[in-house]
Amino acid sequence: MKTVSRWFTRLFLLTAMVYAPITWALEPVYSDFFGHAIKGYDPVAYFTQSKPVKGDSDYQYQWNGANWRFSSEQNLQAFKAEPEKYAPQYGGYCAWAVSQGYTAKIDPDAWSIENGKLYLNYNRSVQKKWLQDPQGNIAKADQHWPRLLVE
Structure with a gap:
């Protein structure tokens, strides 16, 4: 039993060492139950259309630990180019x-x-x-x- 426990401890520590730098580099993003940032709304639309616009599952992008949705390919590309500007x-x-x-x-x-x-x-x-x-x-x-x- 001690061998199994040591094995799991080592596995946990190794996993933590590998993923910790990645996790620490990310800023937490509020996401809904499905992992969608802004509950699936398009962050770029707030700037370009001056209103909240629901994103489309055809235009998605994983960034900073969340799934971001967009209402158009143009908005998706704008976000990809400068996510900090729109997030x-x-x-x-x-x-x-x-x-x-x-x-x-x-x-x-x-x-x-x-x-x-x-x-x-x-x-x-x-x-x-x-x-x-x-x-x-x-x-x-x-x-x-x-x-x-x-x-």
């Missing part, structure tokens, strides 16, 4: 929650773009709180985010 801030978690020091899921319809960056919120009621002081909330969220990455 929501704070890994797609509710930006207001991050400004308060915790993470929460999002509603794709509760969003805003500030200084060329996409911010998502839990719901429209929370979005109203976010929009009362977006710059102040961004400053607070930026302070909390690095700590939330390791918790």
Whole structure:
């Protein structure tokens, strides 16, 4: 029995050594039960169409541990070229929650773009709180985010 236990321990340690650098390099992305970022909505559409647009399973891309969907090939290619430009801030978690020091899921319809960056919120009621002081909330969220990455 000890031999089996040692074998599993060694296997675990070896696996951790191989995958740990990859995991540490990734920023967590909020995804739904199916692994879709932004609940399957197209991140590029927020910028190009100024509204949330449901992505299509024909246009998908794996990035940062999540499956991103797009409404067109053009949007998919734009994201592939510059994912950091289009991906929501704070890994797609509710930006207001991050400004308060915790993470929460999002509603794709509760969003805003500030200084060329996409911010998502839990719901429209929370979005109203976010929009009362977006710059102040961004400053607070930026302070909390690095700590939330390791918790």
